[in-house]
Amino acid sequence: MTNPVQDYAWGSRTALTTLFGLPNPEGVPQAELWMGAHPNGCSLVELDGAPTRLADLIAAHPEATLGAATVARFGALPFLFKVLCADKALSVQVHPSKAQAQAGFARDNAAGLAANAPNRNYRDDNHKPELVFALTPYQAMNGFRDFAAILALFQRVAAPSLAPLVSAFAAQQTPSGLAGFFRALLTLQGHAKEEALAALHAAALAHREEETFAAVLALFEQYPGDVGLFAPLLLHVVTLTPGQAMYLGAGTPHAYIRGTGLEIMANSDNVLRAGLTGKHMDVEELLSCTRCEPTPAEKIILAPSMEGAVQHFEVPVPDFTFSVYPAGQHELHSASAEVLLAIDGELSLVQGGASLSLQPGQSAFVPAATGHYQVQAKGRFARAGNG
Secondary structure, three states: OEOOEEOOOOEEOOHHHHHHOOOOOOOOOEOEEEEOEEOOEEOEEEEOOEEEEHHHHHHHOHHHHHOHHHHHHOOOOOEEEEEEEEOOOOOOEEOOOHHHHHHHHHHHHHOOOOOOOOOOOOOOOOOOOEEEEEOOOEEEEEEEOOHHHHHHHHHHHOOHHHHHHHHHHHHOOOHHHHHHHHHHHHOOOHHHHHHHHHHHHHHHHHOOOOHHHHHHHHHHHHOOOOHHHHHHHHEEEEEEOOOOEEEEOOOOOEEEEEEEEEEEEEOOOOOEEOOOOOOOOOHHHHHHOOOOOEOOHHHOEOOOEEEOOEEEEOOOOOOOEEEEEOOEEEEEEOOOOEEEEEOOOOEEEEEOOEEEEEOOOOEEEEOHHHOEEEEEEOOOEEEEEOO
C-alpha cells in the first residue's frame, strides 16, 4: 500500500522518520498516516503493476475484497487504520452514536449546509468508535473522573467566578449536575472566564509536579484562553506505555495530548468539539451526545485477550478488529478485508509461490478472498480487519 500522510498542524515532524524511516525532507508536521479507502485520503495498491485507488479496487470487486458479509452489512470498507503522531494536543471531543449521527447528518443536510461547511456538526451518518495502541509513551484524556474527584480539583483551583458553579455541582452530584457544570464551563465568557483561567494557571504552577496540573501547564502554552484548559480537571489524564491500548466509544469525552500510536476507527469523520480548538463548537449538540457519567479508572486501559503471544483487543462494535502479533511464523486466514502493518521488523506475506515483503511502517491490503496465507515476521505487526 502507498498511504497518504495528513499534515495537520498538531502533527510531529520527526515521529514517522524516527520510528519507520519515512522521509520528511520539507520538515512539515506529519500527523496521520492513513491506511484505508476514505475519500479524504485513499491508499493506493498495486494491481497488475499499476497503482490503483483502494476504493476503486473495492468498488470493482466488492465481495472479493470485503467479503459477502461485510458488503451486506456495510457496503464499503468499514474501518480506517492510522498511525497517529501528536506533537500538540488534539481538540477535546465526543463522537456520536450511530443513531445520533444518522439523525444529525439528516438535520445538517435539511438545513442546506455544504458538506465542508465549517459550522456543520456531522460530516457523515456513521459513528466513530476508535481504539488507540501506543507505540511511544502516549498521553491522553479519556472519560470523566468521579464526581468527588472533579469537585476536589476545582476546589483547589479556588476561582471566585467558578465558586457558584462548583457549589451547584456539589449539591447535585449526578449526571445531570455534571452536564450543567460542563455546560457552564464551556460557555464562560468575559471577565469570569479570564479570572477562572488565571486561577487555573496559578494552581497549575503551584502543583506542577502532579500529572494533571503538568498537563494543564503544557496545554496553556498551546491553547491560551481556551475553555478546554479545564479538561484535565474533568477527565482522566493517562499516559499509555508502549503496548497499551484504550477504546473510546460513543459519548465519551477525550483528547490526545502527545505521543505516537496506532489508531483504528469506524469509517467516519464525525467530531463534536469541547475545547482546545479554534474550530466550530456547538455546545448543546455536544452535550446531547455526551454521557456525563464517570468512567472507572480501572476500565480505561483495554486489556487484550491472549492467544499465545498474540494480543487480540476486543471491542464492542463490528466495524473493526485489531490484533498485534509477535515475531515468528503465523498461519492466517482472511475472513474480511485486512490491513497488515509491520511495526518494528521486516514482514513477509506468503501464499503458494507468491510473497510480499514489508519494512517497518509499510502495510499490505489483504482481500477477503485471499483465504489462507502465511506470515513470517522479524518483529511485531498489527492486523486490522472487521468482524
